[in-house]
Amino acid sequence: MDQLIFAAEVVLNGLMAGVMYALVALGFVLIFKASGVFNYAQGVMALFAALTLVGIQNGQVPFAHLINAAFGTSLHHFGWTVPSVLAILLTAGVMVLLAFLIEKLVLQHLVGQEPIILFMATIGLAYFLEGLGDVMWGADIKTLDVGLPQGISDTVEQVTANWFGYGFFIDRLDIWATVIAALLVAALVAFSQYTKQGRAMRAVADDHQAALSVGISLRFIWVMVWSIAGFVALVAGIMWGTKSGVQFSLSLIALKALPVLMLGGFTSIPGAIVGGLIIGVGEKLFEFAIGPMVGGATENWFAYVLALVFLVFRPQGLFGERIIERV
Amino acid sequence: MIYREAGDFKTSYRDDSQTFPIRLDRWGYYITLAVAFGIIPFVINDYWANAVLVPFLIYAIAALGLNILTGYAGQVSLGTGGFMAVGAYSVYKLMTAFPEVNIVIHILLAGGITAMVGVMFGLPSLRIKGFYLAVATLAAQFFLVWLFNKVPWFYNYSASGQINAPTRTVLGHAVTGPAATAPAKYLICLVFVFVLAWVARNLTRGTLGRKWMAIRDMDIAAEIIGVNPLGAKLSAFAVSSFFIGIAGALLFAVYLGAAEVGEAFGINKSFLVLFMIIIGGLGSIFGSFAGAAFLVLLPVLLKNLLVGGLGWPTDLAAHIELMIVGALIVLFLIVEPHGLARLWSLAKEKLRLWPFPH
Numbered sequence: 250m251d252q253l254i255f256a257a258e259v260v261l262n263g264l265m266a267g268v269m270y271a272l273v274a275l276g277f278v279l280i281f282k283a284s285g286v287f288n289y290a291q292g293v294m295a296l297f298a299a300l301t302l303v304g305i306q307n308g309q310v311p312f313a314h315l316i317n318a319a320f321g322t323s324l325h326h327f328g329w330t331v332p333s334v335l336a337i338l339l340t341a342g343v344m345v346l347l348a349f350l351i352e353k354l355v356l357q358h359l360v361g362q363e364p365i366i367l368f369m370a371t372i373g374l375a376y377f378l379e380g381l382g383d384v385m386w387g388a389d390i391k392t393l394d395v396g397l398p399q400g401i402s403d404t405v406e407q408v409t410a411n412w413f414g415y416g417f418f419i420d421r422l423d424i425w426a427t428v429i430a431a432l433l434v435a436a437l438v439a440f441s442q443y444t445k446q447g448r449a450m451r452a453v454a455d456d457h458q459a460a461l462s463v464g465i466s467l468r469f470i471w472v473m474v475w476s477i478a479g480f481v482a483l484v485a486g487i488m489w490g491t492k493s494g495v496q497f498s499l500s501l502i503a504l505k506a507l508p509v510l511m512l513g514g515f516t517s518i519p520g521a522i523v524g525g526l527i528i529g530v531g532e533k534l535f536e537f538a539i540g541p542m543v544g545g546a547t548e549n550w551f552a553y554v555l556a557l558v559f560l561v562f563r564p565q566g567l568f569g570e571r572i573i574e575r576v
Numbered sequence: 577m578i579y580r581e582a583g584d585f586k587t588s589y590r591d592d593s594q595t596f597p598i599r600l601d602r603w604g605y606y607i608t609l610a611v612a613f614g615i616i617p618f619v620i621n622d623y624w625a626n627a628v629l630v631p632f633l634i635y636a637i638a639a640l641g642l643n644i645l646t647g648y649a650g651q652v653s654l655g656t657g658g659f660m661a662v663g664a665y666s667v668y669k670l671m672t673a674f675p676e677v678n679i680v681i682h683i684l685l686a687g688g689i690t691a692m693v694g695v696m697f698g699l700p701s702l703r704i705k706g707f708y709l710a711v712a713t714l715a716a717q718f719f720l721v722w723l724f725n726k727v728p729w730f731y732n733y734s735a736s737g738q739i740n741a742p743t744r745t746v747l748g749h750a751v752t753g754p755a756a757t758a759p760a761k762y763l764i765c766l767v768f769v770f771v772l773a774w775v776a777r778n779l780t781r782g783t784l785g786r787k788w789m790a791i792r793d794m795d796i797a798a799e800i801i802g803v804n805p806l807g808a809k810l811s812a813f814a815v816s817s818f819f820i821g822i823a824g825a826l827l828f829a830v831y832l833g834a835a836e837v838g839e840a841f842g843i844n845k846s847f848l849v850l851f852m853i854i855i856g857g858l859g860s861i862f863g864s865f866a867g868a869a870f871l872v873l874l875p876v877l878l879k880n881l882l883v884g885g886l887g888w889p890t891d892l893a894a895h896i897e898l899m900i901v902g903a904l905i906v907l908f909l910i911v912e913p914h915g916l917a918r919l920w921s922l923a924k925e926k927l928r929l930w931p932f933p934h
Contacts, residue, residue, distance in 0.1 A: 504714065
C-alpha cells in the first residue's frame with residue numbers, strides 16, 4: 250500500500266514534469282508545422298530569453314564583459330531594477346526582434362533546402378545564440394524570480410494527508426507551471442482556430458504554395474511563428490529558470506523535448522502534450538522502480554530509448570501524420 | 577600553366593581511374609606524404625603536437641567516419657561522441673586486460689567493437705530516417721555515456737571514475753602514457769590516418785560507396801534498382817563506427833591519456849565532428865581533413881588573437897568562439913552547402929583554365 254502511494258506521488262510529479270517538457274516541445278511543433286524547420290535552437294532560445302529577462306530585471310549592461318575587455322572600462326549595471334511585468338514584456342520584444350532577424354538573415358536564404366540542412370543550420374544558430382547570451386549577459390548562474398510561488402504546497406500535503414494518511418510533496422511552482430502551460434495551450438489553439446493570422450498560419454502549414462497563391466505572406470507568417478515560439482521559449486525559460494536557476498543546463502531541456510516530439514509526432518500539438526506526459530511519468534516511474542537497481546540517473550537516457558523503441562514500431566509517432574513516400 | 581591534364585597520357589584503365597588524375601595533384605600528394613612522414617617527426621615539439629597536429633589527425637579520422645555515414649550514406653548521426661567513448665573504453669579494457677598484446681591490435685579491435693555497437697544502434701535506421709534518425713542516434717549518445725559512467729566494470733572500479741592510459745610501446749617507443757614523446761604520438765596517429773584515409777577513399781569509390789550514395793540520394797529508388805537498403809545502411813554504420821571507434825581510442829590513449837566520459841565524449845563532441853564535416857564538405861574525403869583542420873585551428877588562432885593579442889579574458893574568448901563557430905555553420909550552409917571541399921574543387925577548375933579562361 251505504501252509502495253502504491255509512493256508510486257502515485259511519483260506519477261503526479263512525473264505528470265508535472267511532463268507538462269514542462271510539453272511546454273518546450275510545443276515550441277518545436279509550432280515552428281515545424283508552419284515552416285518545416287526542425288528548430289534545434291528552441292532550448293537555447295529558452296535560455297537566451299531567461300538570461301535576457303534576468304538581465305533586464307537587474308538592469309545589467311548588455312555586452313558589459315565585452316566592452317570592459319575592449320575599452321578597459323568597468324561597466325556592469327545601470328543601477329536600476331525593472332519590475333517583472335515590464336521586464337517580461339521587454340523580453341518578449343527582444344524575442345520578436347530575434348525572430349525577425351532569424352527570418353531575415355538565415356531562413357530567407359535557405360528556402361527550398363532539404364530539411365536536414367535547415368536542421369543543421371538551427372544547430373549553428375543554437376551555438377551562436379548560446380555564445381551571444383553569454384557575451385551579452387555573462388555566463389554566471391543567475392537566479393530568476395518573477396514572483397511565482399515556490400516551495401512545497403501545504404494545501405496539497407494536508408489534503409492528501411487527510412485522504413491517505415500520507416502527505417504528497419508537490420512543488421507549488423509545478424502546479425503553477427501546469428496551470429500556465431494549460432492556459433498557453435488553450436490560447437494557442439484559440440489563436441490558430443479563430444483569428445485571421447492563426448488561420449493563415451495553418452494554411453501555410455498545410456501547403457506553402459497554395460497559401461502563397463491566395464495572398465498570404467510567407468515571410469510575415471514565419472516571423473510570427475518564430476515570435477510565438479520565442480514567446481513559448483520565454484515561458485519555458487521562466488518556469489525552468491525559476492526552478493533550477495538560469496544557467497547553461499537550461500538549454501539542455503531542448504534535448505529532453507526531442508523524445509517527446511518523436512513520441513507525439515512532430516506535427517501534432519496534442520501529440521506534444523500527451524508525449525510530454527508519457528515521458529514525464531515514464532521516466533520518473535522507471536527511475537523509481539528500476540533506477541536503484543542499475544545505479545540511478547536513468548532519466549538521462551530513458552526518454553530516448555523509449556522513443557527509439559517506439560519509433561521502430563510506429564515511425565510517425567503517436568499522432569503524427571502518416572509518412573507517405575513517392576519516388 | 578602547369579595544372580593541366582594535357583600531356584599526361586593515360587595508357588591503362590588503372591591510370592585512368594587513379595585518385596589524382598592531374599600530375600601536379602599527384603606530386604602535391606607525394607610531397608605532403610614526404611613532409612608528413614619524413615620531416616615533421618624530426619621537428620615537432622610538444623606544443624605543436626598537443627595543440628594542433630595530434631588532435632587534427634585524430635579528428636580527421638572521426639570526421640572521415642562520420643562523413644561516410646552522413647556525407648556518403650545520408651544517415652545523420654548525433655551519436656559520434658558516444659561511439660568515440662565505446663572506442664576509448666574498449667581500448668582501455670583491452671589494454672589493461674591483455675598488457676602483452678600490441679597496442680595497434682587493441683586499437684583495431686576497439687574499432688571492431690565500436691562497429692558492432694554502431695550496427696546495433698543503426699538498426700532503427702531501417703525504419704526511420706532524416707531527423708527522426710538524428711534524434712534516435714541521440715539515444716546512443718546519452719545511453720552510452722550513462723553506461724560508461726554508471727557501470728564500474730568499464731573503468732576498472734577506479735575511485736575517480738576516470739580511465740588512465742597505461743604506457744604501451746610500438747617498436748620500442750612509448751606511444752601512450754606519460755613517457756610518450758611528441759614524435760611517437762604524432763607518428764602513430766599519422767599511420768592510422770594514412771591507412772584509414774586510403775581505405776575510405778577506395779571504399780567510397782567502389783561498389784559499397786556507390787550503394788551508399790544511391791541510398792543517400794533516394795533510398796526508395798535505390799531499392800528499386802537493386803541496392804539492398806539493409807546491407808547498405810548497416811555497412812555504412814559499421815564502417816563509420818569502426819573509424820569513429822579508432823578515433824575515440826586514439827583520442828583517449830594517445831592524446832588525452834586520461835578521460836572522464838561525460839566531459840571527453842559528451843554531446844558537444846558529436847556536434848564538433850558534425851560541424852567538421854559540414855564546414856569541410858559532406859561526401860568528400862578532402863573535406864573531412866579540411867573541416868578537421870579548420871575547427872582544430874580556429875580555437876587555437878582565436879585564443880592566440882583574443883587572449884594573447886588583445887589580452888581579453890579566456891571565458892569571453894570561449895563565448896566569442898561559440899558565436900563564430902555557430903555563425904560560420906549557418907554561413908557555410910547558406911553560401912556553400914558543400915563546404916570547403918567544394919571551394920577547393922572550384923579553385924581547381926579555375927586553375928585548369930588559367931590564364932586563358934575562354
